[in-house]
Amino acid sequence: MAGLTSVLLSGLSGLRAAQTGVATVSQNIANANTPGYVRTEMTLAPRTQIGAGAGVEITGIKRAADRFLATASYIAAASAGSASVRADLLSRAQEYFGDPSSSSSMFGMVDEYWSALTELGVDPSSSLRRSDAVSALQGTYDEIHRIGDSLQDLIGEADQRIGDAVSEAQNLINRIAELNNEIRLNKRTGTDTSSAENAQSALIDQLSELMDVRATPQSDGSVHVRTSGGALLVGVTPAKLSYTPNPSPYATHGVITLNEDIGSNTNIESFITGGTIKGLLQARDVDLPGLAEALGGYAGALADAMNAVHNENASSPAVSSMTGRQTGLLSTDALNFTGTAMIAITDSDGVLRDRLTIDFDAQTITSEAPPNTVSFAGGGTIGDFVDALNTALGSETPSGSASFANGVLSLNLTGQGGIVIQQDSADPALRAGRGFSHFFGLNDLVSRPTPLFFESGIRGTDLHGFADNGVIQYQIRDTQGRFIADRTISITGSLAAPGATWNDLLSALNAPGTGLGEYGTFSLNSATGQITFAPNAAFDVELVNDSTQRGDTGVAFSAIHGLDPAATAGRATEIDVNALIASDTSRLAVGRPNLSVNLGAKVIEAGDNRGANALAAARDAMRTFGAAGVLGAQSGTLATYASRLGGEAGRLASDAERQSTGAAAVATAAADRRGEQESVSIDDELMKMTTYQNAYAAAARVIQAATEMLDVLMTIGYR
Numbered sequence: 001m002a003g004l005t006s007v008l009l010s011g012l013s014g015l016r017a018a019q020t021g022v023a024t025v026s027q028n029i030a031n032a033n034t035p036g037y038v039r040t041e042m043t044l045a046p047r048t049q050i051g052a053g054a055g056v057e058i059t060g061i062k063r064a065a066d067r068f069l070a071t072a073s074y075i076a077a078a079s080a081g082s083a084s085v086r087a088d089l090l091s092r093a094q095e096y097f098g099d100p101s102s103s104s105s106m107f108g109m110v111d112e113y114w115s116a117l118t119e120l121g122v123d124p125s126s127s128l129r130r131s132d133a134v135s136a137l138q139g140t141y142d143e144i145h146r147i148g149d150s151l152q153d154l155i156g157e158a159d160q161r162i163g164d165a166v167s168e169a170q171n172l173i174n175r176i177a178e179l180n181n182e183i184r185l186n187k188r189t190g191t192d193t194s195s196a197e198n199a200q201s202a203l204i205d206q207l208s209e210l211m212d213v214r215a216t217p218q219s220d221g222s223v224h225v226r227t228s229g230g231a232l233l234v235g236v237t238p239a240k241l242s243y244t245p246n247p248s249p250y251a252t253h254g255v256i257t258l259n260e261d262i263g264s265n266t267n268i269e270s271f272i273t274g275g276t277i278k279g280l281l282q283a284r285d286v287d288l289p290g291l292a293e294a295l296g297g298y299a300g301a302l303a304d305a306m307n308a309v310h311n312e313n314a315s316s317p318a319v320s321s322m323t324g325r326q327t328g329l330l331s332t333d334a335l336n337f338t339g340t341a342m343i344a345i346t347d348s349d350g351v352l353r354d355r356l357t358i359d360f361d362a363q364t365i366t367s368e369a370p371p372n373t374v375s376f377a378g379g380g381t382i383g384d385f386v387d388a389l390n391t392a393l394g395s396e397t398p399s400g401s402a403s404f405a406n407g408v409l410s411l412n413l414t415g416q417g418g419i420v421i422q423q424d425s426a427d428p429a430l431r432a433g434r435g436f437s438h439f440f441g442l443n444d445l446v447s448r449p450t451p452l453f454f455e456s457g458i459r460g461t462d463l464h465g466f467a468d469n470g471v472i473q474y475q476i477r478d479t480q481g482r483f484i485a486d487r488t489i490s491i492t493g494s495l496a497a498p499g500a501t502w503n504d505l506l507s508a509l510n511a512p513g514t515g516l517g518e519y520g521t522f523s524l525n526s527a528t529g530q531i532t533f534a535p536n537a538a539f540d541v542e543l544v545n546d547s548t549q550r551g552d553t554g555v556a557f558s559a560i561h562g563l564d565p566a567a568t569a570g571r572a573t574e575i576d577v578n579a580l581i582a583s584d585t586s587r588l589a590v591g592r593p594n595l596s597v598n599l600g601a602k603v604i605e606a607g608d609n610r611g612a613n614a615l616a617a618a619r620d621a622m623r624t625f626g627a628a629g630v631l632g633a634q635s636g637t638l639a640t641y642a643s644r645l646g647g648e649a650g651r652l653a654s655d656a657e658r659q660s661t662g663a664a665a666v667a668t669a670a671a672d673r674r675g676e677q678e679s680v681s682i683d684d685e686l687m688k689m690t691t692y693q694n695a696y697a698a699a700a701r702v703i704q705a706a707t708e709m710l711d712v713l714m715t716i717g718y719r
Contacts, residue, residue, distance in 0.1 A: 297628025318418025325441025
């Protein structure tokens with residue numbers, strides 16, 4: 001009788017196993033086309049509780065998941081997500097620059113400007129050709145503005161998308177953690193967990209597109225999810241990610257924090273090595289700012305080259321007043337000029353009435369009609385020089401004046417006549433490598449409301465001149481993005497004392513503990529007067545705020561030295577044709593004056609085209625360009641610099657596109673390989689269905705046979 005019982009139990013267990021198998025196969029077939037679904041498999045083991053031959057038992061319904069292939073898929077998806085979003089942003093950035101062969105692109109417009117200058121050289125007296133040249137230059141800068149604004153918009157968009165991606169990632173993390181709880185509960189109660197595990201796997205797949213992740217199964221059926229860098233996203237509880245976008249132009253961006261609510265305030269960015277978020281960070285912090293810096297460098301180089309020539313030229317008739325550019329300098333600054341410059345006073349016909357020779361080495365201003373010498377020796381400051389120049393101009397007929405206020409030098413004649421300035425060809429007057437008129441921007445063709453270049457020519461012993469209570473604030477992080485310190489240098493105490501100099505400010509900036517001494521070095525270039533910062537390779541130092549203001553100039557510390565993106569990349573959005581020339585093209589200086597003529601002779605002729613030719617020749621003149629964003633320091637012409645800028649934008653976009661294509665192919669291959677292992681094959685499932693149906697029928701026959709045998713035994717009185 002015991003044997004018969006064993007047969008019945010074996011049949012019943014087989015019946016149950018076949019039923020479960022049919023249900024499992026049916027579920028697989030029903031979800032064959034469900035994205036992310038992993039087929040389930042039934043596992044059996046012999047029942048041994050009452051000895052051999054007791055049938056089978058169902059030990060579990062498990063997913064046919066392959067952890068290795070899943071991890072490979074996560075890595076590939078993260079790489080594809082990062083490359084795709086970066087390629088998208090860089091492709092759009094490259095489109096903003098346009099096709100170099102198109103006349104509507106920045107490159108086409110600047111070519112049109114050079115052509116307009118060439119045509120102006122043919123007929124310099126033509127007001128129409130003057131207007132064409134000025135319009136072409138303004139059109140070039142309008143296009144540069146558009147590109148610069150568009151790049152800043154892309155940076156802002158990337159920042160906003162980072163915020164959206166972080167919010168999406170947080171939602172996925174929360175749902176993965178919720179499913180962990182459900183899976184644990186189902187495991188404890190012996191309920192099938194495959195549906196919850198499939199849903200969780202699909203969520204991890206989505207999360208892997210946003211950031212690179214690794215999923216580690218736990219003994220209770222849950223999973224722990226970490227970034228490749230080791231940051232725990234899902235453990236017993238979900239992590240808390242936080243980010244506040246700041247899409248403003250030239251903004252200082254915050255960081256993505258991890259578990260800020262419990263005080264850890266960890267910057268998770270260094271732990272993310274892939275995914276959409278990584279691609280957005282790369283584009284926002286490196287690629288797009290690099291292009292914006294390079295564009296600003298080109299805009300500034302073009303403007304400086306035009307101004308250098310235009311300040312040696314003169315219009316006909318000569319202008320009676322000149323207002324210079326914003327230098328960021330104070331009258332107390334050392335003059336720091338060497339060499340000789342000449343100022344000609346002409347009548348309305350361009351006839352030389354007097355010539356002022358400024359000898360910066362001898363510190364004298366000598367006039368010829370009548371002969372007179374004014375000295376500015378003694379203090380050796382800009383203020384001393386301007387006072388002497390004002391005295392010299394005041395004795396002229398018509399009388400004139402010179403003033404230096406709010407960082408701007410101005411020259412004026414009160415009656416009919418004009419002012420023409422030129423360098424001495426043998427001993428040009430120079431400060432930080434620029435001529436007298438060029439440095440002060442007295443006859444600039446192109447202007448900017450803040451400093452156009454950053455070689456200011458200041459000396460360490462000059463008064464720094466910053467108003468009381470201004471602050472320069474930096475934030476320091478290590479190479480992993482972890483917060484190290486804040487450093488704030490305030491214009492208070494000894495720095496606010498009347499005699500505080502640039503050297504004192506440098507000492508405060510470089511002081512360890514209170515300044516940035518442990519994290520890098522500020523230094524003043526004695527030849528150019530520009531302050532630069534060389535960071536320690538182990539740290540990332542970022543300017544957060546600069547509320548300083550130098551005297552009445554309105555110029556901050558970082559603006560005068562080009563120490564923030566608003567000062568450098570900002571040139572692409574702020575430079576325009578001088579408003580006076582734009583409104584009156586007769587002020588366009590297309591003649592080259594001759595200040596060596598005798599008194600009573602003309603210094604400039606209306607038909608002189610040498611100045612226009614000199615402006616056109618600036619296109620192909622060799623010059624040196626400093627490093628700017630994606631473009632390194634180099635020598636070349638303005639034409640080659642522009643082509644390299646366009647080429648670099650195209651190279652970045654094409655490289656990113658190739659990376660995206662390759663990463664997408666790898667991700668597809670990884671997904672296909674994973675799908676081969678985990679997805680549902682209808683043919684295989686139908687074979688299993690047939691097997692389980694046959695097994696069910698066989699088990700039923702075993703039970704039927706055992707029942708009939710029992711009936712027979714009961715009939716014959718089996719004992």
